[in-house]
Every structure is written in C-alpha cells, then in structure tokens.
Amino acid sequence: xxxxxxxxxxNLFSLTCSLRAIGAEAVVTGDEGVLARADRVILPGVGAFxxxxxxxxxxxxxxxxxxxxxxGKPLLGICLGMQxxxxxxxxxxxxxxxxxIPGAVxxxxxxxxxxxxxxxxxxxxxxxxxxxxxSPLFRYIQEGDCVYxxxxxxxxxxxxxxxxxxxYGPELTAAVARDNVYGVQFHPxxxxxxGLNILKAFCEL
Amino acid sequence: MIAKRIIPCLDVxxxxxxxxxxxxxxxxxxSPVELAKFYSGCGADELVFYDITASAEGRALFxxxxxxxxxxVFIPLTVGGGIRTVDDFDRVLKCGADKxxxxxGAVMDPSLIxxxxxxxxxxxxxxxxxxxxxxxxxxxxxxxxxxxxxxDAITWIKSGVKNGAGEIVLxxxxxxxxxxxxxxxxxxxxxxxxxxxxxxxxxxxxxEHFVTLFETLPKVDAxxxxxxxxxxxxxxxxxxxxxxxxxIPTRL
Numbered sequence: 001x002x003x004x005x006x007x008x009x010x011n012l013f014s015l016t017c018s019l020r021a022i023g024a025e026a027v028v029t030g031d032e033g034v035l036a037r038a039d040r041v042i043l044p045g046v047g048a049f050x051x052x053x054x055x056x057x058x059x060x061x062x063x064x065x066x067x068x069x070x071x072g073k074p075l076l077g078i079c080l081g082m083q084x085x086x087x088x089x090x091x092x093x094x095x096x097x098x099x100x101i102p103g104a105v106x107x108x109x110x111x112x113x114x115x116x117x118x119x120x121x122x123x124x125x126x127x128x129x130x131x132x133x134x135s136p137l138f139r140y141i142q143e144g145d146c147v148y149x150x151x152x153x154x155x156x157x158x159x160x161x162x163x164x165x166x167x168y169g170p171e172l173t174a175a176v177a178r179d180n181v182y183g184v185q186f187h188p189x190x191x192x193x194x195g196l197n198i199l200k201a202f203c204e205l
Numbered sequence: 206m207i208a209k210r211i212i213p214c215l216d217v218x219x220x221x222x223x224x225x226x227x228x229x230x231x232x233x234x235x236s237p238v239e240l241a242k243f244y245s246g247c248g249a250d251e252l253v254f255y256d257i258t259a260s261a262e263g264r265a266l267f268x269x270x271x272x273x274x275x276x277x278v279f280i281p282l283t284v285g286g287g288i289r290t291v292d293d294f295d296r297v298l299k300c301g302a303d304k305x306x307x308x309x310g311a312v313m314d315p316s317l318i319x320x321x322x323x324x325x326x327x328x329x330x331x332x333x334x335x336x337x338x339x340x341x342x343x344x345x346x347x348x349x350x351x352x353x354x355x356x357d358a359i360t361w362i363k364s365g366v367k368n369g370a371g372e373i374v375l376x377x378x379x380x381x382x383x384x385x386x387x388x389x390x391x392x393x394x395x396x397x398x399x400x401x402x403x404x405x406x407x408x409x410x411x412x413e414h415f416v417t418l419f420e421t422l423p424k425v426d427a428x429x430x431x432x433x434x435x436x437x438x439x440x441x442x443x444x445x446x447x448x449x450x451x452x453i454p455t456r457l
Contacts, residue, residue, distance in 0.1 A: 011298055011299065013275065013299065013300070013301050014275060014279070014301055014303070017275055017277075017279075017301070018279050020276075021276075021277065021279070046326065047326065117400055117401060117402060119327070119328055119371065120207070121328060121371070121372070121402060122208060122210055122250075122402070122426065122427075123207065123208040123210065123456040124206070124207045124208065125206070125208075146208055146457075148280070148281060150328045167206055168206075168207065190279060190281050190303065191279070191280075192245065192279055192280050195279060196279060
C-alpha cells in the first residue's frame with residue numbers, strides 16, 4: 001500500500017487519480033499508524049515553503065516521515081514536497097526542511113536570465129547527469145522527455161544528489177535522490193504518460 | 206528550454222461540447238471526456254474547458270464532466286466561464302482543474318484576481334481578456350465579447366498581473382474566426398508590458414499561423430484554438446512536427 005501524506009496543504013485529487021490510473025493502491029492519510037504500515041510514501045505539497053514546513057511540523061508528521069525514510073522506506077516528494085526534503089528554504093524567511101537530502105531551496109529569479117519568465121511554468125525536458133547511472137526512478141522514460149513544471153523556487157547545491165535537471169538559462173534541479181529518498185520538482189501527475197511512468201517506477205522501487 | 210504549448214479549447218454547455226467537432230475516430234464527438242482523451246493522446250499540452258452553461262444544474266453537470274476528465278487525462282486543465290467568486294474557484298479546483306480563468310467576473314470585481322491569487326497562488330489564476338480595436342485603442346470587452354467595458358486592454362492586463370494573475374490569455378475579437386492568423390500587433394503590445402506567460406487566441410487557421418506566431422513573438426508561450434482542431438483542419442502532431450522543423454521547442 002502506498003500512502004500519500006495529508007498534512008492539510010493542497011489538492012490531492014489529481015495525484016490520487018494518477019496513482020489509480022497506474023493501478024497503485026493509494027491512501028491519503030495523516031495517520032501515523034497507516035504511514036507506518038505503508039510500503040512507500042509520497043509527500044506532496046503546494047504553496048509557500050514556510051507554511052508547508054510549519055503545517056508538517058504542527059501535524060507531527062515531519063517526525064513520522066523522517067522515521068519512515070530513515071527506516072529505508074521509499075519516499076517521493078513532489079514539487080514543494082521535494083523542496084521540503086532539503087535542508088532549508090528561503091521563501092519568506094529562512095525555514096528548516098527535513099534535511100533528508102543536502103541542499104537549499106532558493107528563488108530562481110536571480111539565477112535565470114531576465115528574459116526568462118518566473119514562475120518556470122510549462123513543459124521542459126529532463127536531462128540526466130552524464131557522469132552517473134540513470135536513476136531507477138527514470139527507468140521507463142528517456143533523456144529529453146518533457147514534464148510539467150510550475151515553480152518559482154528550486155533546490156540548489158544538491159550536488160551528486162541531483163538525478164535530473166531542466167535547462168532554463170542555467171540548469172535547474174528537476175529531481176533529487178539519496179538512497180531510498182526521491183524528490184521531483186515537476187508534477188508527474190500532470191506530465192502525461194511520462195509522468196505516469198515515473199510514478200510507476202517509484203511504485204516498483 | 207521550455208516548450209511552446211498547444212492548447213485546444215472545448216466549449217461545454219450542459220455537459221456537452223458545443224462547437225462543432227468532427228472526428229471519425231471518436232464514437233461520441235460531443236463528449237468532453239472523450240474529446241479530452243483524444244487531444245491528450247495526440248499531444249495537446251494543456252486543455253481549456255469553457256463552461257458556457259447558465260443554470261445551476263448545468264454547472265453541476267460541468268463539474269461532474271471535469272472530474273471524469275481529470276480522472277483519466279493527466280495534463281494541466283484550465284477552466285473558464287462563469288467564474289465570479291472565490292467559491293467558483295474552489296468548486297472547479299476540487300474537481301481536478303489546475304488553473305482557473307477569469308474574464309467578465311474580474312471586470313465586474315477586479316479584487317477577484319487578488320483574492321484568488323492569495324488563496325491558490327498566482328500560477329492558478331489566468332486572466333482571460335477579449336479585446337478589440339476601438340478608436341485606436343485595444344478595448345476590453347466583457348460578456349462573451351458583447352459589451353464594451355471602456356477599459357484599455359494594456360492597462361487592464363498590467364493591473365491584473367500586478368494583482369496576481371499568473372498567466373494571460375489574449376483573445377483578439379478582431380481576428381477571432383477570421384482564420385487569417387493571430388493578432389500579432391495586439392499580442393506584441395501585451396508581451397511588452399507583462400512578464401507572465403501569454404497565450405495567444407483568435408485567428409489561427411493553419412499550421413503556418415502558429416509558426417509565424419512563435420517566430421515573430423518569442424515571448425508568446427502558447428497558442429490556443431478551438432474549431433480548427435475540432436474539425437481536424439490542423440492536427441496537433443502535424444503542427445508540432447512543423448514547429449519542430451523550424452527549431453521551435455515543443456513537447457513531442
């Protein structure tokens with residue numbers, strides 16, 4: 001069973017539909033016991049980093065997510081859920097993240113050329129680092145496949161934990177991984193067959 | 206490099222697609238769900254559903270259609286038509302919409318944009334503008350293009366973006382239905398004043414019109430059309446191939 005962490009932020013309708021479409025048995029839950037019993041966990045999120053980090057802490061689910069991740073359970077953060085996996089975020093002040101993957105979440109405006117619009121919104125191609133094997137998360141997709149992004153902040157300084165990037169002036173972090181913990185900046189649930197194939201690969205990890 | 210988006214628009218009334226549709230491949234051409242699946246399968250980057258229903262029963266039917274579409278189509282869905290309140294945003298977002306487009310509702314109450322943006326984020330609020338040349342000015346029209354609001358389109362769009370609109374759909378009434386190409390002059394004037402994505406609408410008649418649009422105005426992010434897609438006059442895979450051959454980035 002796959003558990004989608006419900007900590008009161010965002011609309012999980014599309015995500016649960018996409019999981020159903022790939023045949024995954026998914027429950028949306030904020031219950032510690034259910035999360036503990038799940039085989040794998042998805043951490044979604046929309047909105048601002050600080051609010052979401054606070055909501056996660058207030059619900060006590062930060063502790064549960066950390067415990068399950070450290071126990072080796074596959075964890076996938078999506079969009080803001082990915083950003084929360086990193087050390088800290090700088091949206092409206094500095095806020096602590098879960099620290100499961102090294103890196104910081106910063107505004108992309110200062111790093112992209114002025115002619116590029118922010119938010120980085122739309123379909124962009126994934127590029128995999130050349131010096132490392134392709135992540136198992138991408139076993140069913142190919143270099144250059146497009147996925148759907150909507151974000152104004154991005155993970156930075158993730159180093160060797162970056163498993164995919166998207167060119168937007170500089171390369172922006174599109175996905176990260178460390179051991180059993182994965183994060184994608186884009187929305188696999190809105191990225192057509194490519195996105196479904198990424199979710200499918202996660203369900204097989 | 207971000208891909209230029211191609212967006213078919215479906216007008217829905219009482220749960221059925223109303224603009225003529227002509228696909229031999231589809232068993233039920235008037236079903237928004239079937240049409241959405243079809244477009245998604247052939248490479249549409251996003252879908253716009255325009256609800257032109259007036260009655261409450263029709264609205265319920267519409268949200269039901271939206272939910273059924275979102276259950277099986279996994280690309281961004283934008284909903285417009287009759288959005289007057291933040292509750293209208295809530296109603297369609299809960300049924301699977303990703304973005305909500307406001308037009309007359311924002312003209313009647315401009316604070317709708319800022320209130321919705323604050324609640325759901327700028328990326329969720331699309332300002333759709335029907336504009337037409339009047340006395341040497343681009344004028345905003347409301348009520349489906351029937352009513353001259355007296356607002357200057359450029360000023361209106363600038364203030365909309367300032368209030369939190371995350372995307373602009375510019376529909377030129379002057380070129381709409383003429384099939385002689387997008388309104389490059391009007392689009393250019395809008396692109397000059399905003400730094401959010403701009404979606405061109407009105408006037409596309411053939412593949413070349415999209416090529417000209419993206420080559421002439423690199424700041425335009427997407428092209429939207431309805432009947433030329435519905436009647437198969439322009440096929441999306443063919444259109445994307447043509448754009449790709451001209452070096453215009455698309456999602457294949």
